[in-house]
Amino acid sequence: MDPLVATAVHALGDHPSVPQPASPPDFPSKLWAIADLHLSYKGNREAWEKLQPKPNDGLILAGDVGESAEHLRIAFTQATACFKHVFWCPGNHELYTMPAQKEAGARGEDKYMECVEIAREFGILTPEDDFMLWEGEGEICIIAPIFTLYDYSFRPAHVKLEDALDWAREENIEATDEYLLHADPHTSRIEWCNALLARTEAKLEATLAKHPGAKLVIAGHWPLREDLVKLPLVPRFCLWCGTKKTEDWHKRFNAKVVVSGHLHIRRTDWRDDTRFEEVSLGYPRQWQDCQDRGLDVNDILREILPGPSTGPPEPRSTTQWRKFG
Template sequence: MSGALLAISDLHVAHQENRDIVERLRPHSADDWLLVAGDVGELVADIEWALRLLSQRFAKVVWAPGNHELWTPSKDPVQLRGEQRYRHLVELCRQLGVSTPEDPYPVWQGETTAVTVAPLFVLYDYSFLPSGATTKEQALAQAYSEGIVCADEFLLHPDPYPTRDEWCRHRLAVTEQRLAERDPTLPTVLVNHFPLVRHPTEVLRYPVFAQWCGTEHTADWHLRFDAAAVVYGHLHIPRTTWQDGVRFEEVSVGYPREWRRRATRPGQLRQILPAPRG
């Protein structure tokens, strides 16, 4: 019997309660794959600890970076920034046997279907503009006036690119090319930290925060690249939604203050394939 394709994100293992959740994560079978859609942690040592543990338990682990992995916190001994930090994490993953957006896309083989699993690294470009804003500058000014500003503005450095949106544009071009070169006979499971479409951000408590949540340029990727499902995190609002007949799964754990309010037990792995009934 083949295993399942499972997913989780936003583990935030700097919080001890979340670290305990990761300690308890187990596959359902020896053949299960795990998709980790970013925000494992902020410190390189924490990221390594979590991915090493998971890679020892699951048949295959696939990682897409979140914004928190790309931060350069002052207390992290690894003070790499931007592209260099990302590349450092890619090499770390390779040492652990974890697939990254820079590696050949692995093919998951189920009992009746096979899919190309595509971990993505595309950032955001401030194009999810809040109501009343027509430019990035206006959107940022509105966020600062409301006191809702993502910590990326201070901790996520885009080096060597001049801005995060410039880095995003580069990542979009690289990723589109890689997706176009995949085996066109297989459907995909797209794994990205940020939602590929804007729709999921409509339920944010603070709508102005959407500008740090993705880019309009990926709005049709689930159709263009034949997605059987799209996996993402970042919003800390775990749920299933549908767009153009494609299933979108937000699979985040989130912070303890968030998951304590939920009725469901935190840290439950979401089954992506085989598609759960209902």
């Protein structure tokens, strides 16, 4: 079983591209986000069917929609029926090559590009597309979906890279990625991560050069900062949660908001006047308390833009837990 289950129950293109303006909304629009829909679960599929229309708003799907093309199409069909603009970035689950596909299924970059092509069937913007200039309610921002992966650098200083997997296994922790997420044509997920980071940095730098002073909404599946990865029951799962190389990206790339998922622990944090939003739904048992209170997937959607009217709380490292949305 994915170790994030226990944690959440406990926790309460190669060339840089530049933004193109979005079509003006009919009235001031908002931007929302959700991640980790995990539509392989019947309960989550049924919940997603209850998504309510916000026809002039936008929605970020920040990874882990599911493992198959069918899951993607279910998610994208409903999202595009309800929202004017939809953005998607991959999580680890979209990249899985399932055992039944072992011989003929796409792997690594090919699996990722299959997902991108499905998103494009629905007019959804991905990390492979130009970033969008968002002119909805509040401050004008550039919406930047990204794909970064992880490199096992979220680990204590005394643990060497070559010992990292054994360190996690000492606590019976090992991500399913080690068996289903392949790096082809790269030699390892670390190598793939490094290539993704180089491409993404170039794209973000080109965007700011084109739009000096612009604020960004950076949306990816994995957290950009290690200090936002708090997994009380399975702390050693941190290995699969990001890379230290993105620690300062919110400052380097002038982020107004950073959106992520993956942890299955909903929260809002502030760092350096940047708002960080973990927006995951999670497996059905992880948000059963919400359903018991009469809440549904619409209550879990997080408002990204314009967002709260007040600034960060004091002290600025304070976390706002979002168990109920």
